[in-house]
Amino acid sequence: MGLVSSIEGATFPAVATGMAAEIMALQRQFDASQFWPPEVMRAAQWRQLRLLVAHAVRQVPFHARRLRAARIDPETFTEADWRRLPVLTRRDLQARGDALQARVVPKSHGGITTSSSGGSSGVPVRVRKTALDNLMWNAMHVRDEIWNRPDPAGTIVRIRGTSPVLTPEQQALTFSAGLCLPDWGPPTSLLWRTGPIWLLNDHVPIPQQAAFLQEKQPDYLFTFPSNLRLLMAHFRETGAHLPLLRSVWTLSEVVDDTLRALCRDIFGCRIVHNYTSAEAGYMALQCPDTEHFHVMSETLLLEVLRPDGTPCIPGEIGRVVLTPLHNFAMPLLRYEIGDEAELGGPCQCGRGLPVLRRIVGRLYDYLMLPNGRKQRVDTGFLEIAAMPAVREFQVVQRSLEHGEILMVLSRPLAAAEKADIHRILREKVSPELRFDIVVRDAIPRTAAGKLRIFVSDLAER
Amino acid sequence: MAAELMALQRQLDASQWWKAVDLRSAQWQQLRLLIAYAAKNVPFHARRLREAGIDPDGPFTEEDWLRLPTLTRRELQARGDGLVARQVPKSHGAVTVTTSGGSSGVPVRVRKTALDNLMWNAFHVREELWHRDDPTGTMARIRRVPPGVTEEQETAIKSLPGLRVGDWGAPTNLLWETGEVVLLDDRVPIVEQAAFLDELKPAYLFVFPANLRLLLSHYRESGRSGPPLRAVWTLSEAVDSDMRAACRAVFGCRIVHNYTSAEGGYMALQCPEHEEHYHVQSEGILLEVLDDAGQHCAPGQVGRVVITPLHNFAMPLLRYEIGDMAELGPPCTCGRGLPVLRRIVGRNFDFVTLPDGRRQRVDAGFGRIGVVSAIREFQIVQRSLERIELLVVLSRPLTEAEETAIRTELRTSFTDVFQFDLTPCDSIPRTAAGKLRIFVSDLTTGTA
Numbered sequence: 001m002g003l004v005s006s007i008e009g010a011t012f013p014a015v016a017t018g019m020a021a022e023i024m025a026l027q028r029q030f031d032a033s034q035f036w037p038p039e040v041m042r043a044a045q046w047r048q049l050r051l052l053v054a055h056a057v058r059q060v061p062f063h064a065r066r067l068r069a070a071r072i073d074p075e076t077f078t079e080a081d082w083r084r085l086p087v088l089t090r091r092d093l094q095a096r097g098d099a100l101q102a103r104v105v106p107k108s109h110g111g112i113t114t115s116s117s118g119g120s121s122g123v124p125v126r127v128r129k130t131a132l133d134n135l136m137w138n139a140m141h142v143r144d145e146i147w148n149r150p151d152p153a154g155t156i157v158r159i160r161g162t163s164p165v166l167t168p169e170q171q172a173l174t175f176s177a178g179l180c181l182p183d184w185g186p187p188t189s190l191l192w193r194t195g196p197i198w199l200l201n202d203h204v205p206i207p208q209q210a211a212f213l214q215e216k217q218p219d220y221l222f223t224f225p226s227n228l229r230l231l232m233a234h235f236r237e238t239g240a241h242l243p244l245l246r247s248v249w250t251l252s253e254v255v256d257d258t259l260r261a262l263c264r265d266i267f268g269c270r271i272v273h274n275y276t277s278a279e280a281g282y283m284a285l286q287c288p289d290t291e292h293f294h295v296m297s298e299t300l301l302l303e304v305l306r307p308d309g310t311p312c313i314p315g316e317i318g319r320v321v322l323t324p325l326h327n328f329a330m331p332l333l334r335y336e337i338g339d340e341a342e343l344g345g346p347c348q349c350g351r352g353l354p355v356l357r358r359i360v361g362r363l364y365d366y367l368m369l370p371n372g373r374k375q376r377v378d379t380g381f382l383e384i385a386a387m388p389a390v391r392e393f394q395v396v397q398r399s400l401e402h403g404e405i406l407m408v409l410s411r412p413l414a415a416a417e418k419a420d421i422h423r424i425l426r427e428k429v430s431p432e433l434r435f436d437i438v439v440r441d442a443i444p445r446t447a448a449g450k451l452r453i454f455v456s457d458l459a460e461r
Numbered sequence: 462m463a464a465e466l467m468a469l470q471r472q473l474d475a476s477q478w479w480k481a482v483d484l485r486s487a488q489w490q491q492l493r494l495l496i497a498y499a500a501k502n503v504p505f506h507a508r509r510l511r512e513a514g515i516d517p518d519g520p521f522t523e524e525d526w527l528r529l530p531t532l533t534r535r536e537l538q539a540r541g542d543g544l545v546a547r548q549v550p551k552s553h554g555a556v557t558v559t560t561s562g563g564s565s566g567v568p569v570r571v572r573k574t575a576l577d578n579l580m581w582n583a584f585h586v587r588e589e590l591w592h593r594d595d596p597t598g599t600m601a602r603i604r605r606v607p608p609g610v611t612e613e614q615e616t617a618i619k620s621l622p623g624l625r626v627g628d629w630g631a632p633t634n635l636l637w638e639t640g641e642v643v644l645l646d647d648r649v650p651i652v653e654q655a656a657f658l659d660e661l662k663p664a665y666l667f668v669f670p671a672n673l674r675l676l677l678s679h680y681r682e683s684g685r686s687g688p689p690l691r692a693v694w695t696l697s698e699a700v701d702s703d704m705r706a707a708c709r710a711v712f713g714c715r716i717v718h719n720y721t722s723a724e725g726g727y728m729a730l731q732c733p734e735h736e737e738h739y740h741v742q743s744e745g746i747l748l749e750v751l752d753d754a755g756q757h758c759a760p761g762q763v764g765r766v767v768i769t770p771l772h773n774f775a776m777p778l779l780r781y782e783i784g785d786m787a788e789l790g791p792p793c794t795c796g797r798g799l800p801v802l803r804r805i806v807g808r809n810f811d812f813v814t815l816p817d818g819r820r821q822r823v824d825a826g827f828g829r830i831g832v833v834s835a836i837r838e839f840q841i842v843q844r845s846l847e848r849i850e851l852l853v854v855l856s857r858p859l860t861e862a863e864e865t866a867i868r869t870e871l872r873t874s875f876t877d878v879f880q881f882d883l884t885p886c887d888s889i890p891r892t893a894a895g896k897l898r899i900f901v902s903d904l905t906t907g908t909a
Binding site for chain 1: 464466470476
C-alpha cells in the first residue's frame with residue numbers, strides 16, 4: 001500500500017502526523033462504527049446531539065427560544081420531543097443567518113470559515129464552520145476513498161469548473177491542453193502516494209474532452225453526471241474506448257439507474273456517487289457493495305420526513321432534514337436542506353448506517369398541474385437519456401398546460417423515437433401537459449456548473 | 462500523540478492478519494532503509510556490512526543477511542558509542558538514552574528517538590486492544606516504586622492502603638477514560654499485599670511473576686480464593702503453564718504476559734486467543750531465532766533470539782543478540798500472520814558449569830518445583846563445580862514425598878553429577894530492577 005509516512009526512513013508502518021494522523025485515528029473508529037447495530041449508533045449520535053443542543057441553548061438565543069417553545073430539555077429530551085422542534089428551512093437560514101451564529105465557539109474546534117451553498121436552489125445560504133467540521137469533511141472524504149477506491153493510485157482526469165485558487169496560467173491550461181498536478185490533493189495525498197491528476201474545464205467541447213481522455217487513458221474520471229452523459233453519448237457514437245478506466249466518480253446533480261447502466265455499457269465500469277452539501281458536508285456515501293447510499297451517521301443526524309412531519313419508513317420518499325453534529329459555530333438543528341430522498345431498508349453489506357435508496361431531487365423540482373396542485377417530478381423520465389441520438393436534455397415547464405423538452409442531439413430523431421419521448425413524458429412526468437420537443441445546440445448550466453434536468457418557469461424563485 | 466497512535470493502530474489492525482510472506486516483504490523494505498542509513502552514518506556497521514558482502518544500497522538476500530555477524534551484549538557494552546549514528550533524521554525526534562537491565566550482568570546503554578517511543582506506545586496500545594476490551598476499572602500495581610514520585614508519594618506506596626493515582630497513565634489514558642491505579646511496593650509483605658487486594662477488589666493486577674507466585678501461594682495456603690480479577694498482567698521473568706493454572710484457580714482469571722526489552726521495545730505480545738503463543742511484533746522488529754550453527758530454527762526448536770529494531774536510526778542495532786533463548790512456534794490458529802514464539806526460555810547466560818568445565822544451558826522449566834504447595838518461592842544457585850543449592854521460602858516444612866519430588870526434578874534438570882542441597886530461608890534477594898532470577902551461578906559473572 002502506498003501510504004505516506006511523515007517520518008524519513010520509516011515506510012513500514014507509515015507514520016502519519018498532524019491532520020493525516022487525526023484523519024486515520026477517526027477512520028479507525030469509523031471502521032468499527034459502520035458495522036454497529038442501528039440502536040448502538042443511535043445512542044452514540046444522541047450523546048453527541050445532546051452536547052450540541054446544550055451548546056446551542058447557551059450560545060444561540062434563536063435556538064434557545066425555539067427549544068424552549070418546543071418544551072425540549074437539552075439534558076433529557078427524547079426522540080418524540082426532538083420531533084416537536086420545527087424544521088429550519090433554507091429561507092430561514094438565509095434570512096436569519098447571523099442569528100444562528102454561536103456567541104462563543106470552543107477554542108479546540110479551531111478557526112472559523114464561511115462557505116456559501118449553491119445558487120442552484122435559488123436560495124443561496126452562507127454557513128459558518130470550524131476546523132473541526134473541515135476535519136470531519138476530510139475524514140469522510142477518506143472514508144469514500146477507502147470504501148470505493150481501496151488502492152488510491154493511478155491517474156485521475158477531472159472535468160469540472162476551474163478552481164479560482166489556481167494561477168491565471170494554470171487556469172488557462174484547464175481550458176486548453178489540460179493542467180497536470182502531481183497528486184490528487186488533500187486529504188487523499190496526505191495519506192497515500194497517489195498518481196497525478198489532470199484538470200480540464202467542463203466548458204471544453206465534448207469532442208475535445210473525449211480526445212483528451214483517450215490521450216490520457218485515466219484510471220478514474222471525475223465529473224458531473226450531466227457531463228458524463230454527454231461524454232458517454234460521444235463515445236457511443238465514435239465507438240472509442242477507455243480500457244483502463246476503473247470507475248467514474250460523480251458529484252452533485254442526480255445519478256439514476258439509466259446513467260449507471262450506460263456507464264457500465266460504454267465504459268465498462270461503475271459510477272461512484274455521493275451526497276454532499278456545503279451546509280452539512282458528506283451526508284451519504286455510496287455503499288461499496290451495492291449502489292445504495294449510506295448516511296454518515298457519525299457526523300450527521302439525517303431524518304427523512306413525511307409531509308406531516310412523521311418519519312418515513314423504508315420505501316417512502318420524504319424531505320431530508322439534517323442536524324450536523326459537530327458544527328458548534330453555527331448549529332443547524334433540523335435543517336431542511338431542500339432535497340427529497342427515498343429511505344431504504346437495512347443494507348445487505350451488513351453496515352448499520354441508514355440507507356438512502358436514492359436522492360430524488362430538490363424540493364423545488366415540482367410540476368404545477370392545471371388544477372393548481374404541485375406534483376413531484378419523477379426522475380423516471382431520465383430513461384430518455386438511454387436513446388442513442390440523445391446527448392443531453394432538460395424538461396422545462398412553461399405554463400400550466402405546456403412544457404418543452406430541450407434536446408441536444410447527435411442526429412435528427414426518427415418518428416418512432418419522437419413517439420417514445422412523448423410516451424415517456426406522458427407516463428413519467430404528466431399526461432396533463434402538452435410537451436414540445438425543442439432541439440438546441442447546448443443547455444445552460446447553473447453558476448456552479450450543474451445541469452438541472454427539470455426547471456419550471458412557474459416555480460417561485 | 463493520540464492521533465498518531467490510532468493512525469498506526471489502523472495499520473496494525475490490518476497487518477497482523479497479513480500472510481507471513483507479505484509481512485516479511487514489508488519488513489524487508491523497512492530493513493533496507495535502516496541498513497542504508499546505518500552504512501552511511503555508522504562506520505562500524507558500514508565495515509561489517511561490507512565484510513559480509515552486503516551492498517547497503519542494493520538488493521540483498523536472506524542468505525546474505527545470515528552472513529552478517531550478530532552483535533552481542535558485550536560488544537554493545539564495549540562499543541556503545543561506536544554504534545551511535547553520526548546524525549539522526551530530524552523527523553525522528555529527540556534522542557534519549559535508556560539503560561537496560563543489570564539482571565543480565567551486562568548492563569547496556571541504548572540511544573533511541575521519539576519515533577522509537579511512538580512505536581513502543583503503539584505496541585502498548587495494541588496490547589490493550591488485544592487483551593483488555595474494557596480499559597476501565599481499578600488497576601492494582603504491585604511493583605517497585607516508580608521513578609519521579611515525591612517523598613510523600615513514596616511513603617504512601619510503601620504501606621497500605623497504597624497510593625491512589627488518577628488514571629493508568631500514558632499511552633492508555635491518552636485514548637481511553639481509564640479507571641484508577643493504586644500503587645503498592647512489592648517489598649510490602651505478602652500477607653499485606655493480599656489484604657490490599659482483598660480490600661481493593663481491583664479489576665486488574667499488574668505484577669512480576671515471582672511476586673504473583675508468592676501471592677498465589679499465600680491464597681492457596683490460607684485455603685481461600687483471591688478477589689475475582691479480570692486479568693493479571695505480568696512483565697519480565699518467565700510465566701509457565703502451572704502459574705497460569707494457579708492464577709485461574711485463585712483469581713479466576715488469566716495471565717497476560719509479554720516480551721519487551723529496553724533495546725528492542727515490544728518484541729512479542731501474548732496472543733489474545735492462545736495464551737501460550739507470543740506473537741512477534743514484526744511491524745517494529747525483525748526477530749530471528751538461530752540454532753548453534755547460526756541458521757534459522759524450525760518450529761519446535763529452541764534457539765538464540767537475535768533482533769533488529771526497524772526504526773532505531775539513532776543507534777541502529779543490526780542482528781543484536783539480546784541474550785534470550787526462545788522456542789519458535791508453528792503458525793497460530795488465531796489466523797494472525799505474525800510469527801509465534803512458543804515460549805521465551807530464559808537468558809542464555811543462564812548456564813550451569815559441569816564438573817568437566819563444559820557449560821550447559823539451563824532450561825527454566827522448573828515449574829514442577831513451584832507447584833509444591835509448601836514452596837512460596839525458590840532460587841537455584843550453583844555454588845561450585847560439584848554443588849547446587851536450592852533456596853526455598855517455605856510456608857511449612859516439606860514432607861518427605863515433596864522433598865523426593867524436588868530432588869528428582871533437580872536431577873532431571875541438571876543431571877546426576879551434582880550434590881543438591883535444600884536450604885530454607887526467609888526471603889530471596891531480587892535484582893536492582895526487582896526481578897527474581899530463578900537460576901544464578903557463583904561460577905559465572907553476571908549473577909547480579
